[in-house]
Amino acid sequence: MPAAGAPQVLSSKGRQTREAIEQAARRLFAEHGFHGTTLADITSAAGKSSAVFYRYFTDKEDLLAVLAESFLHDVVTPSGLSLSLPDSPDDDAFFTSVVTGYWNIFKQNIGIMIAVAQLAATQRRFADVQNEFRRFGIEIVAASVRRAQEQGFGSRLDPAHTAAAIALLFENFTTVFGGASGIESLGIEISDEDAIKTLATVWKKTLYGEQGDQ
Template sequence: MNTHQTDEGTLSQVVAGRRDRKKAATRKAIEAAASEMYAQQGFRETSVLDITEAVDVSERTFYRYFTSKEDVLFGPWRQDLELAVDLIESRPANEEPLEAMKGALLAMAEHFEQNRQRYFFIAQLASSSPDVAAYQGQVIIPTVVEAFAEGLARRLGVSVTTDLRPYVFAGVAAAAVNAAMVNWVATHGERPLQDLLIEAIDLLDIR
């Protein structure tokens, strides 16, 4: 074994680790500053420039991490979506598509419960800000449906363009999730999100 090559490899790993930690810290700092400003002065009144000045980063840096100030508000929703799709694909092979989605979403519900105040805050802004509501309806929901459909297609071994099932199941499951979330935030978590998800998905009764 070449000791020099080993040392170089170790050094590269250390540098990469530091870089990743710095990126994560920057992302969290932007999210924290944005959330505080949204709460204090309002979402519409807060600009990307306001956020970057609070964190002392450039707007260019901001856009390396987020596509818009709406994207910051919803936090790491893309990573959460990737996790949900991974959970769907890893469910037992003998489960029906909707049952697999139900199991995966119930696992994700625990994450939502742990971050309930954030989601209640987002819902409050969505009800009063057309921009937030539009981002949710035009960006997040279609992306969720598409990701669910592609995950189900891989699970079923079919194509989303030639088999109706992935998009049908993904669409109705996303609608059920939305209904459960609306009830959950409207009542400030009076009922556990898991219970609402079970009830909403069971109403579909699709096989």
């Protein structure tokens, strides 16, 4: 069995097997959370045996760590590399496009986010990964605050504090309304379109107030 995190040279069949295990874990973590998903659940959903699982991962936490690191470095970080900033208070397209990208990426990977959040409370390595996710969002929002201030708006806003507040609001909102369970008891239904519009509006109005409203 390879050491945790050790690179593996996989055959085409091996890649397919590993991908089946990872996809099953993503779905089950989204539906039941990390603690509500057993290793047997994952292998059964993937159509694989536990012996096959251990060829690729040391345990369920190792699997989550691999998924989280891959999500962070292969999906989250590249998504912000060419990001522009709002041109003016009327630049609705900036807020809508960024929030749409954020919503779609995180909703598609909500199982990883939920599982990481559950383990972050007690395990430092997952808390560190969670904070890497958060720093990505905070840096983007902080840059948008500074841009608004260059344009003469939001002079009383502290970029770092405002960015942390908005990024954490996004995180919790997405976890609740982007997940597969737990929202029925709230009595609130929201479509993807309305969720994106709500988050984009909150972000924009925090920076520009009523400026740019049509």
